[in-house]
Amino acid sequence: MSLREQLCEYGRRAVELGLVIGTSGNLSVRQGDLVAVTPSGVALDRLTPELCPIVDVSGHLVEGDTQPSSETPMHLAVYETTDALAVVHTHSVFGTVVATTMTELPPVHYNALALGGVVKVAEYATYGTPELAANVRAALEGKQAALMANHGGVTIGPTLEQAFEATRLLEWLCEVYVRGLGVGKPAILTDDQLAAVVERAQNPPAFPRRP
Numbered sequence: 001m002s003l004r005e006q007l008c009e010y011g012r013r014a015v016e017l018g019l020v021i022g023t024s025g026n027l028s029v030r031q032g033d034l035v036a037v038t039p040s041g042v043a044l045d046r047l048t049p050e051l052c053p054i055v056d057v058s059g060h061l062v063e064g065d066t067q068p069s070s071e072t073p074m075h076l077a078v079y080e081t082t083d084a085l086a087v088v089h090t091h092s093v094f095g096t097v098v099a100t101t102m103t104e105l106p107p108v109h110y111n112a113l114a115l116g117g118v119v120k121v122a123e124y125a126t127y128g129t130p131e132l133a134a135n136v137r138a139a140l141e142g143k144q145a146a147l148m149a150n151h152g153g154v155t156i157g158p159t160l161e162q163a164f165e166a167t168r169l170l171e172w173l174c175e176v177y178v179r180g181l182g183v184g185k186p187a188i189l190t191d192d193q194l195a196a197v198v199e200r201a202q203n204p205p206a207f208p209r210r211p
């Protein structure tokens, strides 16, 4: 699948799964020094490959007649400092709830390790600005996900599929935490408990074949 076809595929899925509404949210995927990004002002389930512009990593338009997403500077800032090859940004409900009420998402489930443990909330800045890009980049350091204060979430990955799955996981973790707060006081996993999970994952049980 071409980079632009991938944007159409995951754009559709993002809408289907309720991770974005209207023209909110944007995706990008990188190959070499080129980045295919979703266009500004087009709903993610209405994309066609031709509607998705291609920019280079320094932000020059290379191909396409549409304007790249207003959040493209944030995507490019992430590519500049990480080895990610895809970025997914949404205004998903539970992610945005956490991003508007807290300064971080604590690890209440061991699956949070897949995102780097604690997910930080990047300081608020106006959408599309270099300031927001810098804040997101700082919150993402060493992690696969960040939340953006009063805005939404962002995840990265080595492929668009993996960045997209990270967004689904981030939303699920936020939902578990927010719903947990409505029921009681969610227990937060300790560093020792998380280290034990890493240890366990590295040493899976052996099932020797019956002789």
Ligand SMILES: [Zn+2]
Binding pocket: 024, 025, 071, 089, 090, 091, 127, 151, 152
């Ligand atoms: Zn946004």
